[in-house]
Amino acid sequence: MHELIGLQLALFLLVLTGCTNNYVALLEGAQRGGSVEVVPGAGEPLQLERNGQVALLDSGQVFAVDRQQLEKTFAAVLRVQPPAPLRFYLYFLDDGKRLTPESERLLARMKESLHQREPAIVSVIGHTDTLGDAKVNERIGLVRAQRVAEWVKAEKVEIRYLNVTSHSEFNPLVPTPDGTREPRNRRVEICIY
Incomplete structure (x- = not known):
């Protein structure tokens, strides 16, 4: 935990597990130039490089989602995110x-x-x-x-x-x-x- 914060990444990863889908979303606040590589259990690594990108782990797709959709989809988790240090x-x-x-x-x-x-x-x-x-x-x-x-x-x-x-x-x-x-x-x- 300290290493991420020590690097001052304002990056927040969110992993949600539904019935059949696993997602990783790069939410607003990520540093410029920051990126995340997601390695699903099987398949090639997926790269998230911009705020609003989502990786669908089951299919290996990476796509952009607008802010409104992110807030709607991840509202429950966003409400409980910890305050910044x-x-x-x-x-x-x-x-x-x-x-x-x-x-x-x-x-x-x-x-x-x-x-x-x-x-x-x-x-x-x-x-x-x-x-x-x-x-x-x-x-x-x-x-x-x-x-x-x-x-x-x-x-x-x-x-x-x-x-x-x-x-x-x-x-x-x-x-x-x-x-x-x-x-x-x-x-x-x-x-x-």
């Missing part, structure tokens, strides 16, 4: 330990959002810039993420699942050469599902 980026000062003033304010909004999504699934990822040794940066990213995770736990919100990890310097917001100080890369990314 909430993302927050907290940035750190040069000392690497204290949040920037803007991030301090954002922290309050993040805490409010936790209460709105209770019971929440939360992902906390620490990041660093490329200044310093990669192994040290791995630890720094993890320490930052663990600190934010402690703030999450302190909210006394029911957490269904909490994942805490470090991407260190290897997933920069701003790509830089090694050994570069970049404040926008010194961050913790929080996703609340």
Whole structure:
């Protein structure tokens, strides 16, 4: 689940099983350039490349359906789709330990959002810039993420699942050469599902 969301695909797949038909529909919200390959139990892979395309798995047909027909056909499932994850980026000062003033304010909004999504699934990822040794940066990213995770736990919100990890310097917001100080890369990314 996290991998799809981590790639920021606003893609929603819907599989419905009827008496004789199996469908996969690419619904609105898919990223530009995004596509889905559907591999039926038997037969050739089917490619869905545009919003509104539907693959009929039993026959291997791919066809377009207008928005109105999609909404009518898939209304029950569309009503229960989960809300999009909430993302927050907290940035750190040069000392690497204290949040920037803007991030301090954002922290309050993040805490409010936790209460709105209770019971929440939360992902906390620490990041660093490329200044310093990669192994040290791995630890720094993890320490930052663990600190934010402690703030999450302190909210006394029911957490269904909490994942805490470090991407260190290897997933920069701003790509830089090694050994570069970049404040926008010194961050913790929080996703609340």
